[in-house]
Amino acid sequence: MGRPERWLLRRLALAIVLAPALAAVLAAASAAAAATPATPAAVFAWPAGARVAVSLSYDDALASQLDHALPALAARGLKASFYLTLASPVVAQRLAEWRQAAAQGHELGNHTLFHPCSRAAPGRDWVAPYRDLDRIDVAALRDEILLANTFLQAIDGRTERTFTAPCADRLAAGTPYMPQVAAAFVAAKARAGRGITADASAADPHDVETAAPSGVDGDTLVRLVEEAAAASGGRALVSITFHGIGGDYLDVSRAAHDALLDHLARHPQRYWVAPFVAIMRHVRASAAPAPSAAQSGR
Numbered sequence: 001m002g003r004p005e006r007w008l009l010r011r012l013a014l015a016i017v018l019a020p021a022l023a024a025v026l027a028a029a030s031a032a033a034a035a036t037p038a039t040p041a042a043v044f045a046w047p048a049g050a051r052v053a054v055s056l057s058y059d060d061a062l063a064s065q066l067d068h069a070l071p072a073l074a075a076r077g078l079k080a081s082f083y084l085t086l087a088s089p090v091v092a093q094r095l096a097e098w099r100q101a102a103a104q105g106h107e108l109g110n111h112t113l114f115h116p117c118s119r120a121a122p123g124r125d126w127v128a129p130y131r132d133l134d135r136i137d138v139a140a141l142r143d144e145i146l147l148a149n150t151f152l153q154a155i156d157g158r159t160e161r162t163f164t165a166p167c168a169d170r171l172a173a174g175t176p177y178m179p180q181v182a183a184a185f186v187a188a189k190a191r192a193g194r195g196i197t198a199d200a201s202a203a204d205p206h207d208v209e210t211a212a213p214s215g216v217d218g219d220t221l222v223r224l225v226e227e228a229a230a231a232s233g234g235r236a237l238v239s240i241t242f243h244g245i246g247g248d249y250l251d252v253s254r255a256a257h258d259a260l261l262d263h264l265a266r267h268p269q270r271y272w273v274a275p276f277v278a279i280m281r282h283v284r285a286s287a288a289p290a291p292s293a294a295q296s297g298r
């Protein structure tokens with residue numbers, strides 16, 4: 001047997017010895033590859049293993065929110081989202097306080113400049129005819145919403161935020177407007193309902209449901225978040241949209257609001273209370289596609 005043959009035999013012997021190990025490695029790699037698509041959902045969890053994420057939000061830039069909601073949140077170390085209607089006189093009159101709220105870690109969210117709503121819907125006589133969403137072109141509304149983001153950036157210096165749809169109306173002159181503005185927001189609350197999203201990791205981030213309670217007691221609010229926690233497989237989100245707190249309109253009493261905040265603050269291992277932008281950034285980061293898909297611009 002000449003040298004080349006011996007060399008070949010040694011290679012063959014080595015290959016025979018290594019083949020099972022190589023096969024095992026390849027099998028493991030292919031199993032890992034097969035498991036990869038499910039990995040983001042499989043490992044999804046709220047920070048610190050909380051059962052449910054809680055988004056407290058306050059729409060319309062109302063004085064009672066500055067007077068009553070902010071101090072109640074501060075006393076318990078809880079952070080929330082304040083969706084400003086930028087044309088509200090309370091924005092101009094108390095600009096420094098809104099700016100301070102952002103500096104304290106709250107989110108200033110976009111609720112448009114002028115709060116246009118459908119005037120045709122029941123009970124909407126209060127909508128001014130020139131702010132009737134049934135007559136506002138979707139491109140004009142898009143411009144208004146994007147300009148509101150610029151105003152908000154001028155107040156808080158931030159470039160990432162979320163949106164709530166005025167009146168939960170989603171059509172501008174009959175055309176769905178969210179697709180026109182979704183890219184400008186991490187997420188949006190665009191529909192009214194019970195406020196519980198069972199699996200936030202699987203939900204459309206620009207179509208999140210929110211509850212809008214008014215005139216309810218503290219037990220009712222506590223029951224809502226308890227129900228979300230009990231039903232949660234560790235991926236649920238509960239969203240509550242307040243208006244007046246102990247004043248203004250669609251109000252919830254200070255006592256009821258305090259009762260909810262006390263309950264949330266007492267159970268930090270159960271509830272992750274955070275600004276909506278932080279909650280949805282977490283969701284979107286956890287659901288991030290593999291690098292190759294990310295490069296394709298999805």
Ligand SMILES: [Zn+2]
Pocket residue numbers: 059060111115165166167
């Ligand atoms: Zn509103």
